[in-house]
Amino acid sequence: MKARPEVHGVLNINKAPGMTSHDVVDAVRRILGVRRVGHTGTLDPQGTGVLPVCVGRATRIAQYLTQAEKEYVMTLRLGITTDTLDGTGRETGRADATRVRRQDVEAVLPRFVGKIPQVPPLFSAKKRQGERLYRLARRGEVVEREPVTVTVFALELLGFDSPDVQLKATCSKGTYARSLCDDIGRALGCGGHLRALCRTRAGRFALEGSVTLETLEERVGTGRLGEVLLPIAEALGHLPGVRVAPEAGALILHGNAVTAGMVVQFPSDVSRGKLVRVLGFRKQLLSLAEAAVASEEFATCETTRIVLTPVRVFTSAA
Numbered sequence: 244m245k246a247r248p249e250v251h252g253v254l255n256i257n258k259a260p261g262m263t264s265h266d267v268v269d270a271v272r273r274i275l276g277v278r279r280v281g282h283t284g285t286l287d288p289q290g291t292g293v294l295p296v297c298v299g300r301a302t303r304i305a306q307y308l309t310q311a312e313k314e315y316v317m318t319l320r321l322g323i324t325t326d327t328l329d330g331t332g333r334e335t336g337r338a339d340a341t342r343v344r345r346q347d348v349e350a351v352l353p354r355f356v357g358k359i360p361q362v363p364p365l366f367s368a369k370k371r372q373g374e375r376l377y378r379l380a381r382r383g384e385v386v387e388r389e390p391v392t393v394t395v396f397a398l399e400l401l402g403f404d405s406p407d408v409q410l411k412a413t414c415s416k417g418t419y420a421r422s423l424c425d426d427i428g429r430a431l432g433c434g435g436h437l438r439a440l441c442r443t444r445a446g447r448f449a450l451e452g453s454v455t456l457e458t459l460e461e462r463v464g465t466g467r468l469g470e471v472l473l474p475i476a477e478a479l480g481h482l483p484g485v486r487v488a489p490e491a492g493a494l495i496l497h498g499n500a501v502t503a504g505m506v507v508q509f510p511s512d513v514s515r516g517k518l519v520r521v522l523g524f525r526k527q528l529l530s531l532a533e534a535a536v537a538s539e540e541f542a543t544c545e546t547t548r549i550v551l552t553p554v555r556v557f558t559s560a561a
Contacts, residue, residue, distance in 0.1 A: 250277055251299035252472040253308070257453035258286055258294040258442075267456070271296050274460050275468075283308040284416065284445065289331055292442035293453055301475050303555065307518065307531060311446025311481055312396060314413045319424040320438040321406040321431065328364050328421035329437040340433040345403040351430040352398050352410075360390035361422050393418040407438065447481040475557070476528035482520045483510040485532070485551060489524040496529060498553050504546030513538045521551060531555040 258267055264282045272280045281302045283295040292315075297305045322340030325332035394415040402409035412423060421437045428435025443450045454462070454471050462471050487495065491505035501521060513519060513534045521530045532551035536544060544550060 249299060250275055250468070250472070251301055252297075252474050253301050253304075253448075253478040254296045254298065254459065254472060255448045255453045256294045256296050256459070257450065257455050258291055259455065260289055260291050263288050264294060267294055267296060270456050271298065271459070274456070274463055281305050284313075286442055287329070287421070287440060289329060290420075290440040290442060292440075292450055293445045293448050294442070295445055295448045295478075297478075298472070301478065303557075304475060304479060304531075307479065307482075307555075308446055310416055310518075312413060312415055313418070313442060313446075314411065314444035315420050316401065316409065316411050316441045316443055317420050317424060317437055318439040319408040319410060319427060319435050321408060321428060321435040322433050323406075323436055324425070324428065324434040325436045327436075328419075328425045329440075332436070336434050338433040340406045340431075340435075343405065343431050343433055345400070347431060348403060348408055348427075349400055351427060352400060354430060355423060355427060356395050356398050358392055358394050361393050361419060361426070362390045364419055364421050364425075391417060395423070406435075408435075411443075413444075447478070476520075479520055479528065479531070482518055482531070483513050484520045484522045484526075485509055485513075486522045486524065486526065487529070492523045492529060495521055495553070496556055498556055500549045500553060501532060501551035502546065503541065503544040503548050503550050506541075506550065509538060509541045509550070511538045513541075518554065519551065528557050530557055 254271065256267055264285045268280050268282055272278060275298060277298060279299050279302050281297050283297060283305050286294050295308055321343055322338050323334060324336040326335050395412060395418065397413040399411045400408070401411050412420065420440050424435055424437040459471060462468050485506060486508040487501060487505045488507055491501070495501060507524065515534055515537050517534045519532055519534055520528055521532050523529050531554045533554055534550065535552055536550045541550060
């Protein structure tokens with residue numbers, strides 16, 4: 244019997260409503276016939292859109308894809324609050340939202356741009372003392388949740404058709420769209436909840452290039468998986484790339500730090516502590532590393548100075 248070829252890479256799945264992120268992982272396992280599959284950040288069951296899924300050796304980079312910024316298009320329904328902060332929950336309050344005008348929404352949105360405190364929803368996958376919050380909530384337990392700092396890079400009003408407000412948000416990892424809608428509703432004085440959510444981008448993965456599970460199954464069935472499976476090196480393409488000399492490759496693959504003398508090309512947009520790709524002379528991915536110097540410092544470095552410290556080493560096949 245012919246052995247099934249190994250599958251390694253990242254799929255840009257367009258998640259359907261009603262599925263959990265784990266449901267998507269299980270479906271990909273079934274379609275591809277592989278076990279090593281993982282997603283790169285939970286998307287609420289009622290949410291749709293971009294869910295990058297790592298397969299095979301690509302599961303080793305899932306945590307680095309999770310760090311990427313996200314973009315959402317969401318619908319805020321004004322006047323009704325729920326215990327889950329979305330349309331699936333129990334109604335907890337109702338207020339008149341007819342007095343809220345478009346300009347009122349435009350006036351409060353700037354408050355939610357930048358670094359902001361956000362309390363995670365009670366019904367969420369966040370853990371408290373090792374247990375998911377939603378499990379506690381289902382048992383009727385109400386626990387205090389400490390606010391966390393998240394970053395909203397941009398928040399745009401796309402449409403206003405009372406009582407619905409359509410927004411586009413670009414934000415950091417860990418930002419809850421449900422909490423954002425709840426906070427905006429409170430700022431408007433009438434409350435509100437998340438009615439609909441679509442993740443339109445996660446790092447370099449955009450809705451336009453995503454595929455449904457049905458399309459994935461069709462591609463696999465016709466031997467065209469390569470059309471939708473992104474190689475590991477390309478999946479990390481949002482990170483700056485530092486190219487090194489040919490003779491440095493073996494040292495890096497053995498976990499050695501990178502000195503200035505090994506570097507052939509150092510990007511202009513690197514800050515200290517930033518994660519970068521270390522590329523061989525032929526641009527193959529060797530490792531991920533943390534920058535020990537900023538771009539403006541590199542030109543004056545001694546050749547023996549360590550400029551990159553290893554974080555994750557790959558093989559030349561990555």
